[in-house]
Amino acid sequence: MSVKTDIFLGDSKDVLKQIPDNSVNLIFTSPPYADQRKSTYGGISPDKYVEWFLPISKELFRVLKPDGTFVLNIKEKVVKGERSTYVLELILAMRKQGWLWTEEFIWHKKNSFPGKWPNRFRDSWERLLQFNKQRKFNMYQEEVMVPMGDWAKSRLKNLSETDKKRENSKVGSGFGKNVSNWLNRDKAYPTNVLHLATECNNKNHSAAFPESLPEWFIKLFTKEGDMVLDPFMGSGTTNFVARRMGRHSIGIEILSEYYNMVKSELEKSDLILFEPKANYEKTKSGRRKAIR
């Protein structure tokens, strides 16, 4: 019942070699984006980006289970007024490594950074590239079903009486057969466009993405006890979410600053686990508040 969260300090290209073949159910990551400033760490220049990434994606291919999934959050930068093409080239190159480019989800960032340029609007979306090793992979679609749209809502008014009856039958005389029907009608399968706000209010760690992003894909592609990997851990968002959701996880980070931060956070939560339950509940609740 205990969830393992293992983190490593080092370069993914090397560290991944320690991870056994076919052992990971989901890889979710947001690698450092290409950057002109080579001085900054992680500032891989757009020209070298594919070359830099391929050795890593090769290792990722090895460690991923055949029915597992790799989700890559990425967006090309603008260079000299033009979108860079390294993401396109990366997709083509990864296919040559054996990856299947199954799908491209869009993350629509509802509150994108404000700004205005003479010949460009705000960039409010990012790619979530889904890669697989084979056509058949695990996907738990029901886990991410969403409430139906306006059509159902607006028409739900008149149905409310009926709904109450059905609800009553459920509570009262055992199974209402209608309930399952109704429940199914209430929810719809999502699309490949995700509408999420960016988290702009976190004090300490500037995560690349909101928790709900890895959460959605972890729900969709793994079940409890599965293994999640983030080869560019950063502030550890993927791993913390996986942990909370009862998935084992591995995180790799090259910068000791981030690594230590995540490490101390994990130790804190480990301590909490050893406390009596009453205290745990209390602390847990406090911590949650603090995070928000």
Place this chain on the structure above:
Amino acid sequence: MSVKTDIFLGDSKDVLKQIPDNSVNLIFTSPPYADQRKSTYGGISPDKYVEWFLPISKELFRVLKPDGTFVLNIKEKVVKGERSTYVLELILAMRKQGWLWTEEFIWHKKNSFPGKWPNRFRDSWERLLQFNKQRKFNMYQEEVMVPMGDWAKSRLKNLSETDKKRENSKVGSGFGKNVSNWLNRDKAYPTNVLHLATECNNKNHSAAFPESLPEWFIKLFTKEGDMVLDPFMGSGTTNFVARRMGRHSIGIEILSEYYNMVKSELEKSDLILFEPKANYEKTKSGRRKAIR
């Protein structure tokens, strides 16, 4: 004050040769998507897609003004459980022709085709690739500003409705009062994500995209009296919208069925222009009703 709308029957690859260099302000088009069914007309196979398109994009480069813009609406199909890569390859190939890949807008299709598959959700977005000949191009950003309040919801739809009102009042009793009201509101610049529903309900013409799509880009990249080109005219949506907005336009269509349909529509509206004003109002109103 007269707006020219010229349509041609034939293959864009050939017909475009008749159009002079540097004469078009905006190219907006949605080419036939790659299709497995080779028997159907327009079913260009994914393998041949780039090869098929490049001669055309070369001509488009020639006819576009240096400060003009080319907007390409396209989305790759799924083939054997995997997204085809022809769009990625096309972007790379067009850059070698001299095109700058300035931006990629996302069209979020609010009402995408339903369906459920074991390993895939509904596809509810398409690409709107913006290409330019040079870094400096004409962009009238103020024209597509949106009211602040309507952000989350269907902002473009509102704009479109407003435009229709404005159009009506313009044609009828001079400039409408609504316009000034609307103009006084606080407005914000949009982002590169467009939220539009597909028009699935029109009886006669089944357009690939809703009118608000070309409308938005025509507003953004042209002014009145400019020249708009659609090399894959289809049912003529781009041209009719351009016409309504006071832009000259050229449409090219290879299927005589579509060509004739657009031609007769255009002749109808030419006749209307010659009628006395009272009759025109009546007819116009009737036509609008019929369309709805």
Place this chain on the structure above:
DNA sequence: GTTCCGCATGAATCGATAG
């Protein structure tokens, strides 16, 4: 005249069946 509901209809995709 509003508001409300019924209904047809999509740039879809998969898997099975048939030639």
Place this chain on the structure above:
DNA sequence: ACTATCGATTCATGCGGAA
């Protein structure tokens, strides 16, 4: 083996008739 056709799945939208 490989390709062509078909049925099943499923939901936001707007028109048209009804209350």
